[in-house]
Amino acid sequence: MNNPKTLPGWVKPALELGPIVAFFAAYLLLKDRTFIIGGREYEGFIVVTAGFIPLILICTGILWRLTGKLSKMQIVTAVLITVFGGLSVWLNDxxxxxxxxxxxxxxxxxxxxxxxxxxxxxxxxxxxxxxxxxxxxxxxxxxxxxxxxxxxxxxxxxxxxxxxxxxxxxxxxxxxxxxxxxxxxxxxxxxxxxxxxxxxxxxx
Structure with a gap:
């Protein structure tokens, strides 16, 4: 039987809050820029959102790998970020x-x-x-x-x-x-x- 894994106290907060801090920093850096991708024009917010989705999924996956479990809130949050972030990027809205x-x-x-x-x-x-x-x-x-x-x-x-x-x-x-x-x-x-x-x- 596997025992729950003990992690250093900073790891879980870093994986949960790190993507949010990265999103905020990237937004401040790119907020006034526009990008032409595939012939479409995207504002910095949409580009940052597109990068945030895989980042939150990777961090959630690492957290699951390290701890062996995820809370229901973490799972639902990751799903909604993927769905609604994906819609924002896809529809450029x-x-x-x-x-x-x-x-x-x-x-x-x-x-x-x-x-x-x-x-x-x-x-x-x-x-x-x-x-x-x-x-x-x-x-x-x-x-x-x-x-x-x-x-x-x-x-x-x-x-x-x-x-x-x-x-x-x-x-x-x-x-x-x-x-x-x-x-x-x-x-x-x-x-x-x-x-x-x-x-x-x-x-x-």
Whole structure:
């Protein structure tokens, strides 16, 4: 039986965040340029998107190879990036790629909502190992995460439909990431009230 692989602490964040940082840097470098490829004119954003798709797939594949597993969110994110990024490149239309965060948050917010209607915390299924909580804590956290994801979906729609591409790239790279970080930082009281001790396997 294969044991879970232990990686240095920086590897997973580097593989998950590295492509996003690379996308942002490449966009800043190429945003004002246009490229003629196959007789068609493409803006820098579309070219950067075309490079981002294989990069995220390669990093996701490396992560799976190193850890032996991927979360459902990582799989769905990679699929949506491929589909909607691919549509943006194929149709030379940046709107499809900008819709991708909206769909990700709607899908996961909707799934959590379905679980709540069934009286279940589906968030617990994917985060139980990382965040040990009692059942009441999981239900509270799931309701909050569900609402938060739906708010982020609406916010992404508002930004990409009303702001420039550059403003959306800044929002996508830093705004959404900061919002997720701030959200979980504000859940400290819930973690404190509903946290449970992890059981140690075997003695020291």
């Amino acid at each position: 940046d709107r499809f790629f900008k819709m991708k965060p909206t769909l990700i948050y709607l899908i996961f917010g909707g799934l959590l909502g379905i679980g709540l209607l069934r009286g279940q915390s589906w968030l617990k299924l994917v985060m139980e190992e990382a965040v040990p909580l009692d059942d009441a804590g999981w239900m509270k956290l799931t309701k909050r995460v569900c609402a938060f994801f739906l708010i982020l979906a609406a916010l992404n729609e508002l930004v990409w439909r009303t702001q420039s591409t550059e403003a959306w790239v800044w929002f996508k790279t830093f705004g959404l990431t900061a919002a997720l970080f701030a959200f979980f930082m504000t859940q400290g009281k819930l973690f404190q009230e509903h946290g449970i001790e992890k059981k140690e396997d075997g003695g020291a």
